[in-house]
Amino acid sequence: MSDSKFLRGTMILSLATFMSKFLGMIYIFPFAAMVGQQGLALYQYGYTPYTILLSLATLGVPMAVSKFVSKYNALGDYRTGQRLFRSGIIFMTLTGFAAFLVLFFAAPIISDWVISNPDDIQGNERGDVVFTIRMVSVALILIPAMSVIRGYFQGFRSMGPTAVSQVIEQVVRIIFILSVAYAVLYIWNGDLGTAIGFATFGAFIGGLGALVVLAVYWKKRKGFIQKQVENSVETEPIPLTKMYKELISYALPLSFVGLAIPLFQLVDMFTFNNALIASGGFSQGEAETAYGAFAGSSHKLILIPVAIATAMSVTLIPTITESFTNKNTKLLQQQITQTYQVILFLSIPAAAGLSVLSYPTFAVLFGFEDMEVGGYILRYYAPVAVLFSLFSVTGAVLQGINRQRYAVVSLVAGLIIKVISAYPLIYIGGPAGASFSTLLGFGVAVIFNMWAIGKFTDFEYKNVGKHFLFISLFTVIMSAAVLLVKEGAVTMFPLQSWGNAFLVELFSVVTGAGLYFILSVKSGLAGKVLGDRFTILKK
Structure with missing residues (x-):
């Protein structure tokens, strides 16, 4: 062939x-x-x-x-x-x-x-x-x-x-x-x-x-x-x-x-209901409704930006392997930088948007019956999408440079943090505690992977850090605009019907996506991050 x-x-x-x-x-x-x-x-x-x-x-x-x-x-x-x-x-x-x-x-x-x-x-x-x-x-x-x-x-x-x-x-x-x-x-x-x-x-x-x-x-x-x-x-x-x-x-x-995500989910499965019931604020039925909103509905939602971001970045992994094998250090640095930038450019605003619009998003997609608990959980679970994306890609980069065992070590470390923190955080913080323990566990794993990549490729994070600041700034501006539009739309269209929730979601998403696009294109950030894929953004 x-x-x-x-x-x-x-x-x-x-x-x-x-x-x-x-x-x-x-x-x-x-x-x-x-x-x-x-x-x-x-x-x-x-x-x-x-x-x-x-x-x-x-x-x-x-x-x-x-x-x-x-x-x-x-x-x-x-x-x-x-x-x-x-x-x-x-x-x-x-x-x-x-x-x-x-x-x-x-x-x-x-x-x-x-x-x-x-x-x-x-x-x-x-x-x-x-x-x-x-x-x-x-x-x-x-x-x-x-x-x-x-x-x-x-x-x-x-x-x-x-x-x-x-x-x-x-x-x-x-x-x-x-x-x-x-x-x-x-x-x-x-x-x-x-x-x-x-x-x-x-x-x-x-x-x-x-x-x-x-x-x-x-x-x-x-x-x-x-x-x-x-x-x-x-x-x-x-x-x-x-x-x-x-x-x-x-x-x-x-x-x-x-197995990273399934193992974290397994920990939640065995701790979520038990911790909520032990806290005294939830019955078995209420705990299970919250668990369904967390492990079923919200989890599926945050996997959408994860899938999109990962799909756009993993195309670089074979070229990273080739550059590492050929000892082309300069090209390798550029490719790893671009991998990080693509992930951050797509996942951070997507996670922020899901968090700010958690209630209307949950209402549009899953109905109003459990909107209060579902929207509350999604608000705190959405940021996990960034860490899911980063862990997937940093693990792939470590694979590309033949350092797979470091990804395994990072996962074990993150999983230990998850096991230790899940029950007490859920007991103290309610359903959102599961999100906090996942953030802690995957945060440790991602930091370890990034350290390993830096160690074995002599990668410097200065350029990534600079673009991360711009992405964060644009995301904050976008989130503030979305929040204003959402609150204004809710006064006109109360979240009491599917049609109203859809209009609130539509106005807010168009505002957020449009503003982030304009800011990233006008500043040249989009062209630098996605230029090889969308050459028009460089012009």
């Missing part, structure tokens, strides 16, 4: 990954309208431990298998890659089944941890939590083995199978989730626990859709791959133990860093 086709395939895969994540964020709006914040809390009880075990079962396998197969294919040894493929499917099926058993049988224990007051009839029942966790656990039997197939195709520099299967998996999953929730609640008049349990089964249904896509691709390309294997150079067979040792060395750091 030519380099141009490989580059096109990589771009398609990046676009598909972004589209898959974006779909995974926006479906929460209609879903929340059906099940409410308490339903989202129950949904998170299943999906959070599922995400952790899925990551542990797959261990970043797609990228690791891709790297392994690509390495030996380049040597003409296609047979070694095929041996890994065949044994890998068996091995990942076994690890997936083991993860399924762990989650399935641990469901009652997890339910006891998150439902501390089962006598509260307004809260979710323990039985519903067990049912939800067990329904989503079935997907663990299927998904890990698919990661080997995707990685094998990528090892042949074929990104289409992974890209298409990812999108189809997400589309099928979302259609199933929304359809089954609507059917259970509004056609069959079922209860919320049944609707959420069957909705989480969408992970397995989506996996089946992706498997069908991969099977079609395999049928088309099996002959070509087998021909390559038959023409493979003769080498001494590598022992499976050595193969898996090499594979794990690729996969483990990537897998652990990818």
